[in-house]
Amino acid sequence: MATLKLKLQLLHNGEIAMGPGKAELLDAIEVTGSISAAARSMGMSYRRAWLLVDVMNRCFAEPLVETHPGGGKDAGAKVTEAGKRAREAYGALVEMAGAGADGFALEGLRRMLKPE
Amino acid sequence: MATLKLKLQLLHNGEIAMGPGKAELLDAIEVTGSISAAARSMGMSYRRAWLLVDVMNRCFAEPLVETHPGGGKDAGAKVTEAGKRAREAYGALVEMAGAGADGFALEGLRRMLKPE
Numbered sequence: 001m002a003t004l005k006l007k008l009q010l011l012h013n014g015e016i017a018m019g020p021g022k023a024e025l026l027d028a029i030e031v032t033g034s035i036s037a038a039a040r041s042m043g044m045s046y047r048r049a050w051l052l053v054d055v056m057n058r059c060f061a062e063p064l065v066e067t068h069p070g071g072g073k074d075a076g077a078k079v080t081e082a083g084k085r086a087r088e089a090y091g092a093l094v095e096m097a098g099a100g101a102d103g104f105a106l107e108g109l110r111r112m113l114k115p116e
Numbered sequence: 117m118a119t120l121k122l123k124l125q126l127l128h129n130g131e132i133a134m135g136p137g138k139a140e141l142l143d144a145i146e147v148t149g150s151i152s153a154a155a156r157s158m159g160m161s162y163r164r165a166w167l168l169v170d171v172m173n174r175c176f177a178e179p180l181v182e183t184h185p186g187g188g189k190d191a192g193a194k195v196t197e198a199g200k201r202a203r204e205a206y207g208a209l210v211e212m213a214g215a216g217a218d219g220f221a222l223e224g225l226r227r228m229l230k231p232e
Contacts, residue, residue, distance in 0.1 A: 002133065006213065007123035012229050017118065061230045086228055092221035097122065100216015105208035112202055113128050114177045 002110050004101060008094050017059035018090050022052050026079055026087045029053075029065055035077045053077075060086060118226050120217060124210050133175035134206050138168050142195055142203045145169075145181055151193045169193075176202060 009019040016022070028038035039049035057063040064083030068075045079087070125135040132138070144154035155165035173179040180199030184191045195203070 002126055002128040004209075005125040005127055007125075008217065009121040009123075010118055010225060011121055012118040013232055017229060018225065059230060060228050062228070082228060086225060089221045089224040089228070093120075093217050093225065096219060096221060097213040097217035101124065101209050101213035103212060105205045105212060108205040109126060109134065109202060109209065112176050112178070112198060112205070113133060114175060116129055 001116070002113055004098065004106060006094060006098055006101070008090075008097055010090070012059045015055050015059055017056065018086060022056055023087060023090050025049055025052050026056075026064065026083055029077050030079045030084075033076050033078065035065070035067065038077075056083075056086075117232070118229055120214065120222060122210060122214055122217070124206075124213055126206070128175045131171050131175055133172065134202060138172055139203060139206050141165055141168050142172075142180065142199055145193050146195045146200075149192050149194065151181070151183065154193075172199075172202075 007020055010017045024042060025038060025044075028041050029035060032038045032041060035049050035053060036046045039046045042049070053065045057065060060082060062082035063080055064086055065077055066080050067077045123136055126133045140158060141154055141160075144157050145151060148154045148157060151165050151169060152162045155162045158165070169181045173181060176198060178198035179196055180202055181193055182196050183193045
Protein backbone atom coordinates (compact mmCIF):
# COMPACT_ATOMS: atom_id res chain seq x y z
CA MET A 1 0.00 0.00 0.00
CA ALA A 2 1.23 3.46 -0.81
CA THR A 3 2.61 5.24 2.22
CA LEU A 4 2.74 8.85 3.18
CA LYS A 5 6.05 10.48 4.04
CA LEU A 6 5.72 13.59 6.09
CA LYS A 7 8.41 16.18 6.67
CA LEU A 8 7.65 18.93 9.12
CA GLN A 9 9.84 21.97 9.69
CA LEU A 10 9.32 24.73 12.23
CA LEU A 11 10.55 28.00 10.71
CA HIS A 12 11.58 30.80 13.04
CA ASN A 13 13.35 34.04 12.11
CA GLY A 14 14.35 32.57 8.74
CA GLU A 15 15.89 29.45 10.26
CA ILE A 16 14.67 25.90 10.70
CA ALA A 17 14.29 25.73 14.48
CA MET A 18 13.16 22.10 14.41
CA GLY A 19 12.80 19.42 11.75
CA PRO A 20 13.38 15.70 11.13
CA GLY A 21 17.20 15.94 11.11
CA LYS A 22 17.40 18.03 14.27
CA ALA A 23 14.93 15.75 16.08
CA GLU A 24 17.00 12.71 15.11
CA LEU A 25 20.16 14.49 16.26
CA LEU A 26 18.61 15.25 19.66
CA ASP A 27 17.76 11.55 20.01
CA ALA A 28 21.32 10.55 19.08
CA ILE A 29 22.87 13.03 21.55
CA GLU A 30 20.52 11.71 24.23
CA VAL A 31 21.75 8.15 23.54
CA THR A 32 25.46 8.78 22.94
CA GLY A 33 26.07 11.71 25.29
CA SER A 34 28.22 13.63 22.81
CA ILE A 35 27.78 15.65 19.62
CA SER A 36 30.65 13.92 17.80
CA ALA A 37 29.39 10.41 18.67
CA ALA A 38 25.85 11.41 17.72
CA ALA A 39 27.12 12.77 14.38
CA ARG A 40 29.07 9.55 13.72
CA SER A 41 26.03 7.40 14.49
CA MET A 42 24.04 9.38 11.90
CA GLY A 43 26.79 9.41 9.26
CA MET A 44 26.91 13.19 9.60
CA SER A 45 30.01 15.38 9.90
CA TYR A 46 30.80 16.82 13.33
CA ARG A 47 30.71 20.28 11.79
CA ARG A 48 27.18 19.79 10.44
CA ALA A 49 25.91 18.37 13.74
CA TRP A 50 27.46 21.28 15.60
CA LEU A 51 25.76 23.75 13.24
CA LEU A 52 22.36 22.09 13.76
CA VAL A 53 22.79 22.29 17.54
CA ASP A 54 23.83 25.92 17.22
CA VAL A 55 20.68 26.79 15.21
CA MET A 56 18.44 25.07 17.78
CA ASN A 57 20.14 26.82 20.67
CA ARG A 58 19.80 30.20 18.95
CA CYS A 59 16.14 29.69 18.05
CA PHE A 60 14.86 28.51 21.41
CA ALA A 61 14.68 30.68 24.51
CA GLU A 62 16.53 28.03 26.53
CA PRO A 63 19.30 25.91 24.96
CA LEU A 64 18.16 22.44 23.87
CA VAL A 65 21.68 20.98 24.10
CA GLU A 66 24.34 21.76 26.69
CA THR A 67 28.02 21.03 26.09
CA HIS A 68 30.58 20.82 28.83
CA PRO A 69 32.67 24.00 28.69
CA GLY A 70 36.24 23.79 27.45
CA GLY A 71 35.99 20.18 26.37
CA GLY A 72 36.41 20.62 22.62
CA LYS A 73 35.16 18.20 20.01
CA ASP A 74 35.09 15.09 22.21
CA ALA A 75 33.46 16.74 25.22
CA GLY A 76 30.19 15.39 26.45
CA ALA A 77 26.89 16.96 25.55
CA LYS A 78 23.44 16.50 26.92
CA VAL A 79 19.90 17.26 25.94
CA THR A 80 18.44 19.74 28.44
CA GLU A 81 14.97 19.57 29.97
CA ALA A 82 13.89 22.20 27.42
CA GLY A 83 15.39 19.99 24.71
CA LYS A 84 13.39 17.01 25.87
CA ARG A 85 10.18 19.05 25.94
CA ALA A 86 10.83 20.47 22.45
CA ARG A 87 11.63 17.00 21.08
CA GLU A 88 8.44 15.62 22.56
CA ALA A 89 6.26 18.46 21.25
CA TYR A 90 7.77 18.02 17.77
CA GLY A 91 7.05 14.27 17.87
CA ALA A 92 3.45 14.97 18.85
CA LEU A 93 3.18 17.48 16.02
CA VAL A 94 4.37 14.97 13.42
CA GLU A 95 2.01 12.35 14.75
CA MET A 96 -0.96 14.72 14.67
CA ALA A 97 -0.15 15.88 11.14
CA GLY A 98 -0.03 12.23 10.05
CA ALA A 99 -3.33 11.51 11.76
CA GLY A 100 -4.86 14.58 10.11
CA ALA A 101 -3.76 13.45 6.66
CA ASP A 102 -4.72 9.82 7.11
CA GLY A 103 -8.30 10.05 5.96
CA PHE A 104 -10.59 10.43 3.03
CA ALA A 105 -8.25 12.35 0.70
CA LEU A 106 -5.44 9.82 1.23
CA GLU A 107 -7.77 6.93 0.46
CA GLY A 108 -8.92 8.73 -2.67
CA LEU A 109 -5.33 9.20 -3.87
CA ARG A 110 -4.41 5.60 -3.05
CA ARG A 111 -7.31 4.24 -5.07
CA MET A 112 -6.07 6.15 -8.11
CA LEU A 113 -2.65 4.45 -8.08
CA LYS A 114 -1.71 1.40 -10.12
CA PRO A 115 -1.79 -1.89 -8.24
CA GLU A 116 1.61 -2.64 -6.63
CA MET B 117 5.25 33.99 14.61
CA ALA B 118 7.01 30.74 13.81
CA THR B 119 5.44 28.93 10.89
CA LEU B 120 5.18 25.29 10.05
CA LYS B 121 6.44 24.01 6.72
CA LEU B 122 4.94 20.75 5.70
CA LYS B 123 6.23 18.48 2.97
CA LEU B 124 4.09 15.51 2.09
CA GLN B 125 5.16 12.74 -0.28
CA LEU B 126 3.08 9.80 -1.42
CA LEU B 127 5.41 6.80 -1.87
CA HIS B 128 4.34 4.02 -4.22
CA ASN B 129 6.45 1.10 -5.45
CA GLY B 130 9.62 2.86 -4.30
CA GLU B 131 8.81 6.07 -6.17
CA ILE B 132 7.37 9.42 -5.14
CA ALA B 133 3.99 9.30 -6.89
CA MET B 134 3.02 12.77 -5.63
CA GLY B 135 4.73 15.53 -3.65
CA PRO B 136 5.12 19.32 -3.54
CA GLY B 137 7.24 19.55 -6.73
CA LYS B 138 4.93 17.34 -8.78
CA ALA B 139 1.83 19.17 -7.55
CA GLU B 140 3.40 22.51 -8.50
CA LEU B 141 4.35 21.09 -11.90
CA LEU B 142 0.76 19.96 -12.53
CA ASP B 143 -0.42 23.48 -11.72
CA ALA B 144 2.16 24.97 -14.09
CA ILE B 145 1.22 22.57 -16.94
CA GLU B 146 -2.43 23.45 -16.36
CA VAL B 147 -1.60 27.15 -16.72
CA THR B 148 0.97 27.05 -19.53
CA GLY B 149 -0.32 24.10 -21.55
CA SER B 150 3.13 22.60 -22.11
CA ILE B 151 5.79 20.74 -20.17
CA SER B 152 8.65 22.91 -21.41
CA ALA B 153 6.84 26.18 -20.59
CA ALA B 154 5.85 24.78 -17.18
CA ALA B 155 9.48 23.79 -16.51
CA ARG B 156 10.69 27.26 -17.53
CA SER B 157 8.16 28.96 -15.27
CA MET B 158 9.48 26.90 -12.34
CA GLY B 159 13.17 27.36 -13.18
CA MET B 160 13.40 23.63 -13.74
CA SER B 161 15.07 21.83 -16.66
CA TYR B 162 12.81 20.31 -19.30
CA ARG B 163 14.44 16.96 -18.64
CA ARG B 164 13.60 17.07 -14.95
CA ALA B 165 10.00 18.13 -15.59
CA TRP B 166 9.63 15.35 -18.12
CA LEU B 167 10.97 12.81 -15.59
CA LEU B 168 8.51 14.00 -12.93
CA VAL B 169 5.62 13.64 -15.38
CA ASP B 170 6.87 10.18 -16.34
CA VAL B 171 6.96 9.05 -12.68
CA MET B 172 3.41 10.31 -12.09
CA ASN B 173 2.10 8.64 -15.22
CA ARG B 174 3.75 5.34 -14.27
CA CYS B 175 2.48 5.42 -10.67
CA PHE B 176 -1.15 6.23 -11.38
CA ALA B 177 -3.57 3.89 -13.09
CA GLU B 178 -4.57 6.63 -15.53
CA PRO B 179 -2.03 9.18 -16.81
CA LEU B 180 -2.14 12.54 -15.00
CA VAL B 181 -0.61 14.42 -17.95
CA GLU B 182 -1.24 13.84 -21.65
CA THR B 183 1.15 15.07 -24.32
CA HIS B 184 0.25 15.45 -27.95
CA PRO B 185 1.87 12.57 -29.84
CA GLY B 186 4.78 13.32 -32.15
CA GLY B 187 5.11 16.92 -31.04
CA GLY B 188 8.53 16.75 -29.37
CA LYS B 189 9.73 19.14 -26.71
CA ASP B 190 7.49 22.07 -27.61
CA ALA B 191 4.30 20.08 -28.04
CA GLY B 192 1.35 20.93 -25.90
CA ALA B 193 0.53 18.98 -22.77
CA LYS B 194 -2.55 18.93 -20.62
CA VAL B 195 -3.54 17.78 -17.18
CA THR B 196 -6.13 15.00 -17.54
CA GLU B 197 -9.29 14.64 -15.47
CA ALA B 198 -7.44 12.02 -13.37
CA GLY B 199 -4.64 14.56 -12.98
CA LYS B 200 -7.04 17.19 -11.71
CA ARG B 201 -8.58 14.76 -9.24
CA ALA B 202 -5.16 13.63 -7.98
CA ARG B 203 -3.98 17.24 -7.63
CA GLU B 204 -7.10 18.13 -5.67
CA ALA B 205 -6.84 15.11 -3.36
CA TYR B 206 -3.18 15.93 -2.67
CA GLY B 207 -4.09 19.53 -1.86
CA ALA B 208 -6.76 18.34 0.56
CA LEU B 209 -4.23 15.99 2.14
CA VAL B 210 -1.73 18.78 2.75
CA GLU B 211 -4.43 21.00 4.18
CA MET B 212 -5.67 18.30 6.53
CA ALA B 213 -2.15 17.46 7.70
CA GLY B 214 -1.61 21.14 8.45
CA ALA B 215 -4.90 21.36 10.29
CA GLY B 216 -3.98 18.23 12.28
CA ALA B 217 -0.65 19.72 13.33
CA ASP B 218 -2.00 23.17 14.10
CA GLY B 219 -2.94 22.61 17.69
CA PHE B 220 -1.66 22.16 21.19
CA ALA B 221 1.78 20.72 20.36
CA LEU B 222 2.53 23.52 17.89
CA GLU B 223 1.53 26.16 20.43
CA GLY B 224 3.77 24.45 22.99
CA LEU B 225 6.75 24.53 20.63
CA ARG B 226 6.08 28.13 19.61
CA ARG B 227 6.04 29.27 23.21
CA MET B 228 9.50 27.76 23.75
CA LEU B 229 11.09 29.85 20.97
CA LYS B 230 12.93 33.13 21.47
CA PRO B 231 10.90 36.24 20.69
CA GLU B 232 11.30 37.27 17.04
